[in-house]
């Protein structure tokens with residue numbers, strides 16, 4: 001089970017969630033900028049991967065980038 005205490009330190013906490021739930025990298029730029037120096041980028045990303053969240057920007061990656069990362073991880077795991 002993922003400890004969600006990291007949410008308290010998220011750069012996006014209290015912000016407009018619509019910024020994060022857009023399709024495509026171009027539209028996601030504002031969210032990706034916020035993620036860039038977010039202190040909880042790693043747990044945020046791992047949470048999204050564990051929960052198989054297939055929409056929006058999480059952990060500094062769009063859904064497409066997360067799918068690509070997941071494929072690379074699975075390929076490495078064999």
Ligand code: SF4
Nearest residue numbers: 010012035038044059
């Ligand atoms: S990495 Fe991005 S989406 Fe995740 S908590 Fe930080 S600002 Fe929010």
